[in-house]
Amino acid sequence: MxxxxxxxxxxxxxxxxxxxxxxxxxxxxxxxxxxxxxxxxxxxxxxxxxxxxxxxxxxxxxxxxxxxxxxxxxxxxxxxxxxxxxxxxxxxxxxxxxxxxxxxxxxNQLFCFRQRDKYAAIEQDWIDAAGISDAVQRIDRFHYFDIARGREPKRGVVPHKKHW
Structure with a gap:
């Protein structure tokens, strides 16, 4: 700082x-x-x-x-x-x-964390287009999908204090 x-x-x-x-x-x-x-x-x-x-x-x-x-x-x-x-x-x-x-x-970009069924269905235009609607419901805590229109989704992990 x-x-x-x-x-x-x-x-x-x-x-x-x-x-x-x-x-x-x-x-x-x-x-x-x-x-x-x-x-x-x-x-x-x-x-x-x-x-x-x-x-x-x-x-x-x-x-x-x-x-x-x-x-x-x-x-x-x-x-x-x-x-x-x-x-x-x-x-x-x-x-x-x-x-x-x-x-x-x-x-133009969505970071999608673990979701319940109802949210995965609601975000269908983003998630289903990326072909990951089932995976979004099963990813681990602090993991996410980086979804942008026109490209393959990327998977990532948010650094968490327990990892520092």
Whole structure:
């Protein structure tokens, strides 16, 4: 970690990271609730203001299905037009179908972890096209499939503390 102006940020990162985490109980600011980010907030209005006023950030939106339910229009705009700000966007959700349909259509890569039958069936357009619907239900904890349109799925493992 590199220090600068009273806050810490990862030394190797070359672009700002902004995070909307509705489950963050620690208020707004850098490096909150386990996120190594320049700005983390649970305040949707503050996140939107920063998102639209900044450029070339990595924007992470946790519990994105809930965001879509609460503010469908803005969620769709972020997914459709965020790239015009130069942002890369990561959305996190356990409810694929809860993500607004047009926002889902903007997704170009999916990291799929172990799933119950109902979710594997719901994500049929991604998973069955990749031919891995059965495998998704049987993969080990911390393992995933990296699925992108137009290429074979890749299998991976998330580094976990017990392996460090």
């Amino acid at each position: 590199a220090k600068g102006k009273g806050r810490q940020k990862p030394a190797s990162r070359s672009r700002p990271v902004i995070v909307f985490d509705p489950c963050n109980p620690y208020g707004s600011g850098p490096n909150k609730n386990g996120w190594h980010a320049d700005f983390v907030t649970d305040d949707w209005e503050a996140f939107k203001k920063l998102f639209w006023s900044s450029r070339e950030c990595l924007a992470v939106l946790d519990e994105f299905a809930d965001v879509c339910e609460a503010d469908q229009k803005q969620a769709r705009m972020i997914m459709r037009r965020g790239r015009h700000q130069g942002h890369d966007i990561i959305v996190i959700s356990q409810d694929w179908m809860g993500i607004e349909k047009q926002a889902r259509g903007q997704v």
